[in-house]
Amino acid sequence: xxxxxxxxxxxxxxxxxxxxxxxxxxxxxxxxxxxxxxxxxxxxxxxxxxxxxxxxxx
Amino acid sequence: xxxxxxxxxxxxxxxxxxxxxxxxxxxxxxxxxxxxxxxxxxxxxxxxxxxxxxxxxxxxxxxxxxxxxxxxxxxxxxxxxxxxxxxxxxxxxxxxxxxxxxxxxxxxxxxxxxxxxxxxxxxxxxxxxxxxxxxxxxxxxxxxxxxxxxxxxxxxxxxxxxxxxxxxxxxxxxxxxxxxxxxxxxxxxxxxxxxxxxxxxxxxxxxxxxxxxxxxxxxxxxxxxxxxxxxxxxxxxxxxxxxxxxxxxxxxxxxxxxxxxxxxxxxxxxxxxxxxxxxxxxxxxxxxxxxxxxxxxxxxxxxxxxxxxxxxxxxxxxxxxxxxxxxxxxxxxxxxxxxxxxxxxxxxxxxxxxxxxxxxxxxxxxxxxxxxxxxxxxxxxxxxxxxxxxxxxxxxxxxxxxxxxxxxxxxxxxxxxxxxxxxxxxx
Numbered sequence: 001x002x003x004x005x006x007x008x009x010x011x012x013x014x015x016x017x018x019x020x021x022x023x024x025x026x027x028x029x030x031x032x033x034x035x036x037x038x039x040x041x042x043x044x045x046x047x048x049x050x051x052x053x054x055x056x057x058x
Numbered sequence: 059x060x061x062x063x064x065x066x067x068x069x070x071x072x073x074x075x076x077x078x079x080x081x082x083x084x085x086x087x088x089x090x091x092x093x094x095x096x097x098x099x100x101x102x103x104x105x106x107x108x109x110x111x112x113x114x115x116x117x118x119x120x121x122x123x124x125x126x127x128x129x130x131x132x133x134x135x136x137x138x139x140x141x142x143x144x145x146x147x148x149x150x151x152x153x154x155x156x157x158x159x160x161x162x163x164x165x166x167x168x169x170x171x172x173x174x175x176x177x178x179x180x181x182x183x184x185x186x187x188x189x190x191x192x193x194x195x196x197x198x199x200x201x202x203x204x205x206x207x208x209x210x211x212x213x214x215x216x217x218x219x220x221x222x223x224x225x226x227x228x229x230x231x232x233x234x235x236x237x238x239x240x241x242x243x244x245x246x247x248x249x250x251x252x253x254x255x256x257x258x259x260x261x262x263x264x265x266x267x268x269x270x271x272x273x274x275x276x277x278x279x280x281x282x283x284x285x286x287x288x289x290x291x292x293x294x295x296x297x298x299x300x301x302x303x304x305x306x307x308x309x310x311x312x313x314x315x316x317x318x319x320x321x322x323x324x325x326x327x328x329x330x331x332x333x334x335x336x337x338x339x340x341x342x343x344x345x346x347x348x349x350x351x352x353x354x355x356x357x358x359x360x361x362x363x364x365x366x367x368x369x370x371x372x373x374x375x376x377x378x379x380x381x382x383x384x385x386x387x388x389x390x391x392x393x394x395x396x397x398x399x400x401x402x403x404x405x406x407x408x409x410x411x412x413x414x415x416x417x418x419x420x421x422x423x424x425x426x427x428x429x430x431x432x433x434x435x436x437x438x439x440x441x442x443x444x445x446x447x448x449x450x451x452x453x454x455x456x457x458x459x460x461x462x463x464x465x466x467x468x469x470x471x472x473x474x475x476x477x478x479x480x481x482x483x484x485x
Contacts, residue, residue: 009435020425021227025418030421031290037428041162055257056387
């Protein structure tokens with residue numbers, strides 16, 4: 001689950017980068033950037049959840 | 059596309075040099091804070107670790123870090139995408155061979171960075187308190203000073219793509235991070251990965267376990283005051299070198315620093331007073347520190363009232379962040395993750411929010427947050443996990459029970475205190 005979380009963190013960054021590189025300033029880049037950050041929040045949630053489950057196991 | 063480096067006149071150079079010489083006080087304060095929040099049986103180890111980590115970071119940064127970080131106008135590795143050149147990494151000469159120490163702007167940047175990387179390397183020590191081996195902390199700081207810090211600092215301070223987002227993608231003037239909220243967040247995110255990898259201290263989350271308070275709150279609070287002096291130097295020098303501030307704006311930077319830290323401290327004090335019926339010294343100290351961290355990015359471009367608002371929100375964040383991390387099983391004895399990671403991210407966001415006069419500026423700052431979470435955090439986690447595979451970073455159970463002073467150094471910080479003789483180890 002931690003690996004998936006890390007992947008989502010990177011995926012969110014990739015979405016933000018793609019918006020900056022591929023879209024013009026007139027396009028709705030804000031939406032893509034918000035989507036990227038939301039993906040990262042989901043990734044963080046997964047990592048913290050995995051860590052918590054692991055700590056409980058110990 | 060290359061950014062033009064800042065040029066300072068003689069007066070600005072002299073003032074900037076003086077400010078840079080204040081920065082080591084921030085490291086001294088941070089070392090005291092980390093030590094005070096730890097246990098008494100690991101106090102000497104904590105301060106020695108601080109010195110060793112600082113030394114390791116400085117040496118590694120000298121050898122490779124500054125070459126990778128570079129500076130605006132210096133050679134860099136570029137990537138072509140979308141018809142534009144994205145400045146990814148410095149291409150300087152190793153061992154700072156390209157720097158001539160004659161009072162040039164580049165020499166001031168090299169000097170400031172040498173101190174700044176030490177501060178970033180000290181931050182994770184607080185999260186790994188009481189269970190992080192000396193050798194492992196040095197090795198981890200080498201990874202930070204040689205890889206993660208220079209890459210991100212190049213993006214923000216070295217004329218990299220985040221600093222150029224204005225020209226590249228129409229995002230205001232690109233990210234502005236005068237004193238380095240984002241750069242301090244690199245240290246905070248490394249602290250988070252260290253806390254994940256090391257796991258909690260023994261007894262922290264057992265059914266019969268109790269809270270493990272810091273052993274010397276005087277040390278913590280005095281450390282915070284020292285940090286303020288160091289942070290004044292860091293923010294003023296950073297604003298002169300990286301944010302295009304002039305000497306006439308230094309008073310504003312100093313006022314903003316003090317106001318943000320004060321607002322944050324008072325807010326944290328009130329929140330803990332309301333929640334726990336008495337003010338909590340440790341969270342209040344963290345409140346003071348997070349105020350300094352969160353104003354760093356915007357220190358030269360906001361009014362004192364806005365600085366107070368940034369500090370107020372930071373002071374609101376820190377008690378809940380410390381509590382939440384504790385609840386989800388992340389054992390961070392000094393609150394380093396809340397102060398430097400959360401505070402740093404908030405500082406970057408706040409700088410973008412308060413720079414409303416520049417269209418699209420917020421996008422540059424949110425992209426910086428995305429880079430910290432999506433690049434720096436996974437990279438530093440993988441690097442430290444790899445290090446942990448070859449060299450386990452956590453001390454043995456017996457070593458942790460005896461305390462790191464005894465198990466790693468063979469002698470305690472406070473020999474007058476009663477010790478259980480069987481805990482002594484032969485050297």
